[in-house]
Amino acid sequence: MAQADQALLSTPLADRHRALGARMVEFAGWSMPVQYSGILEEHRAVRTRAGLFDLSHMGELFAEGAEAARALGYALVSDPGSLKVGRAHYSMICFPQGGVLDDLIVYRLSDERFMIVANASNSAAVSDALADRFDGFRVVLDDRSLATALVAIQGPLALRILAPLTDVAVADLHYYAIAEGSVAGIPALVARTGYTGEDGFEVFAEVGSAGTIWDALMAAGRAGGLIPVGLGARDTLRLEAGMPLYGNELGPDTTPYEAGLGRVVKLGKEGDFVGRAALEKAEAEGPRKKLVGLLVRGRGIARHGYEVFAGDRRTGIVTSGTLSPTLGEPIAMAYVAPSDAQPGTILEVGIRDQRVPAEVVALPFYRRAT
Amino acid sequence: MAQDLRYTKEHEWVRVEGDLAIVGVTDYAARQLGDIVFVELPEVGRKLSQFGAVGVIESVKAVSDLFAPVSGDVVEANGELASSPELVNADPFGKGWMLRIRMADPGQLNNLLERAAYEELTREG
Numbered sequence: 320m321a322q323a324d325q326a327l328l329s330t331p332l333a334d335r336h337r338a339l340g341a342r343m344v345e346f347a348g349w350s351m352p353v354q355y356s357g358i359l360e361e362h363r364a365v366r367t368r369a370g371l372f373d374l375s376h377m378g379e380l381f382a383e384g385a386e387a388a389r390a391l392g393y394a395l396v397s398d399p400g401s402l403k404v405g406r407a408h409y410s411m412i413c414f415p416q417g418g419v420l421d422d423l424i425v426y427r428l429s430d431e432r433f434m435i436v437a438n439a440s441n442s443a444a445v446s447d448a449l450a451d452r453f454d455g456f457r458v459v460l461d462d463r464s465l466a467t468a469l470v471a472i473q474g475p476l477a478l479r480i481l482a483p484l485t486d487v488a489v490a491d492l493h494y495y496a497i498a499e500g501s502v503a504g505i506p507a508l509v510a511r512t513g514y515t516g517e518d519g520f521e522v523f524a525e526v527g528s529a530g531t532i533w534d535a536l537m538a539a540g541r542a543g544g545l546i547p548v549g550l551g552a553r554d555t556l557r558l559e560a561g562m563p564l565y566g567n568e569l570g571p572d573t574t575p576y577e578a579g580l581g582r583v584v585k586l587g588k589e590g591d592f593v594g595r596a597a598l599e600k601a602e603a604e605g606p607r608k609k610l611v612g613l614l615v616r617g618r619g620i621a622r623h624g625y626e627v628f629a630g631d632r633r634t635g636i637v638t639s640g641t642l643s644p645t646l647g648e649p650i651a652m653a654y655v656a657p658s659d660a661q662p663g664t665i666l667e668v669g670i671r672d673q674r675v676p677a678e679v680v681a682l683p684f685y686r687r688a689t
Numbered sequence: 690m691a692q693d694l695r696y697t698k699e700h701e702w703v704r705v706e707g708d709l710a711i712v713g714v715t716d717y718a719a720r721q722l723g724d725i726v727f728v729e730l731p732e733v734g735r736k737l738s739q740f741g742a743v744g745v746i747e748s749v750k751a752v753s754d755l756f757a758p759v760s761g762d763v764v765e766a767n768g769e770l771a772s773s774p775e776l777v778n779a780d781p782f783g784k785g786w787m788l789r790i791r792m793a794d795p796g797q798l799n800n801l802l803e804r805a806a807y808e809e810l811t812r813e814g
Contacts (some may be wrong), residue, residue, distance in 0.1 A: 358749045359724040390703050445814070457768070551723060618727060620747050640750055642726040671745065 330375035331447050331468050331529040339547055347440035349376040352549040361552035361604025362644040367539055369474035369531065370548035378442025378469040379523060380435040380449060384458035387431050389590070394452035395425065396575060396598065397558045398588040402427040403473075407495045407512060410435075411575055411583055412445055417597030418571035419578070421445050424512055434497075434508070436469075437566045452593055466621065468529030472545070473519030473537055473556075475687075478572065480540040481520055485509060489520065503535035514553060516685055555641050558650065561683030567623060567638040568610055568652055574598065577606040577654070579682070608635060609660035612682040613668065615640075615649035617675035621668040627653050628667045628674060637668060643684055649686050651677070672673045694782075695758070695798055696807035697740075702782065703744060703758045703801060710759050710798075712788040714746065717811045719781045723747040725774045730766035730787055732754070744786050744787070748778070755765060755787065759797045765789040 327350040330336075336343065341352035352373065355361065364370045388400035397410035399559055407426040411419050421441035426434040437445040446462045453460055472481055481679040482489050487500035487509045497510040508670055513519040524532055537545070563569050563578055570653070575584050575598070582599055615621050621640040640651030651668070658667060662681045667674040694702045700718035704711045719725065737757035744755035763802040767786050770776060776782050777785035792798075802810065 353750075354723055500769050555749060618729070619745075620727065620752065622752060643745075644749070 328376070328465075330448045331374065331526040332371055332373045332470075334528065334532050336371065336531060336547070341547070341549060344550070346550060346593065347376060347438070349439060351376055352547070353658070354549040354551045355547045358549075358551040358555060359644050361546060361548040362555050364544060364546045365474045365517055365556055366645060367470060367475065368544035369476040369480055369519075370515075370552070371536055371540065371545055371549050372471040372473065372553060373533070374469040374521070375467070375526065375529065376439035376469055377469050378437035378439060378462070378464040379469070380437060380442075380446055381432065381461040381463055382435065382449070382453070382458050383432045383461065384456070385431060386457040387433055390456035391425065391433060391435075392588060392590060393425070393456070393477070393592050394449055396584040396592065396594060397452075398423065398585040399425045399427065399433060401585075401588075404429055405496055405498060406493070407497055407510060407572075409583060411569075413575070413598065414571055415593055415597065417574045417594050417601050419565070419569045419573055419575060420448060420571070422565055422569055426508075426510060428499070428508070432443055441565060461478045463480060467523055468526045468532075469521060470529060470532050470536065471513055471519060471521045471522050472540070473480040473515040473517050473548075474545070475515070475518060476540065476543045476545065477519040479516065480536060480543060480545060481509075484535050484539055492520075502532050505531050506663060507532065514560075514562055515556040516562070516683065517556075517687055555644055558639050558641055558652065559643050559645055559683065559685035561652070563610070563652075564639060573603045573654075574606070576601050577608050577610065579610045583644035597651055606657055608654040609657045610638070611653055611655055611660050612680040612684055613637070613640075613651040613653055613677040614680050614684075615651060615668060615675055615677045617670075617673075618650045619670040619673070619675055621651040621653070621670060621675070623678065626669045627655055627677070628669065629656070629659045629664075634666065645685050652682070655679075694804065695801035696804070697756065697758045697801055698810065699754075699756045700811070701756065701758050703798070705795070705798065708792050708795065709764065710761065710790045710792050711786055712758055712790060713781055713786040714755070714777060715807075715811075716781045718753075719778045719785070722746060724749045725777045728770040728777065728787065730770070731763050733763050733765060735756045735763045737763065739800065740793060757790065758788060758801060759795075760793040761790040762793075763788055764791050765800060
């Protein structure tokens, strides 16, 4: 995390954001666009057409070597060695005590080369932890976060806009797959991943050429209604899609099981991994709290940090909340006692001086038609 | 930005009509909040004291208090904002108005900012 007196990091697209009228905010030590035309409009563009995101603040770490798969299997809770080349999976890196250090996407680029994408706020900590945990394995860690730009195109028109600009067979690229090629003539990695609940792609390239890729996608998408989308709508999109955000739903005091992400932890994989003993215990004992979706049945928005009640008993706390642009209703995610986590349960959220009823619902709030 | 208005440091504007103060939030506030989705206003007849919190403005991203720029009684609250809170973003100085307050002490207007001082306050650094 950057100190207040340090200059903010700037993405290679910062001038473009300002020219597009973006409001820039500090986020994880970076100056990032939070919105351009407005969160609601940007959100709807991604749900119905397409949106373009600058995610150059994310961390890109490369692990390469004969034992890269084994080293990652020790460092992370998932089993990257089980990935086929060109495929990716959602993963986490946990503390020895079982809490989450960060959630990640791991891409297998070749037998001996992986890319790990980390949250901007945790990128340095993940890099340090991997360096530490790789000790003794034949693997080299290359933190290319500052040298790598990430542009995401998300939404139902993403494929049609991207396809003519790339030599990657994007129409045949599976969800959670990645391929090397070029976009707008620039060498890039193209992955079918995202954080919006829509179809879409993430394009990784050297920072120096990010502008060319951004401009080409903007130009190709404009007629179809593609617009730039900031971090504000990224948050409402991921929340509707029921995806966790580190610092809200995930953190050092939360295990993957409590977050409803136990499937990510591969206790059956070979060998030890950091956090194994604690996670085996957590799995056996069952969660102390459970992440749920809430539909707020009243006025007002249940926001991060608001308390949740079951009758007079405080049962938990809201981790994220917004007005769902798609549903037109206030939605939230919250940690509650496991006994209060059954869908259909009516709880209450303390919104300022009122208790507002909220119904526990299964996540996600939004699933795209397929 | 209209000339004849007074402003608060909390980004509200006040237009004086006789002993009435019409109150809303500025375009700067609307821009900073982003898409406003919910406005909670005090009921008619409620007595307000200057700079006290009297309502709530929620945008997709944030929640923010509405303060009374002057003391007085609420004569009218903009009921249209219940169903169309987006009027605050679209027309903050017009259809997005929030309250009509019968001022208890028009002298309190001297505690508010003139346009130039408010513009100084909101100059983007």
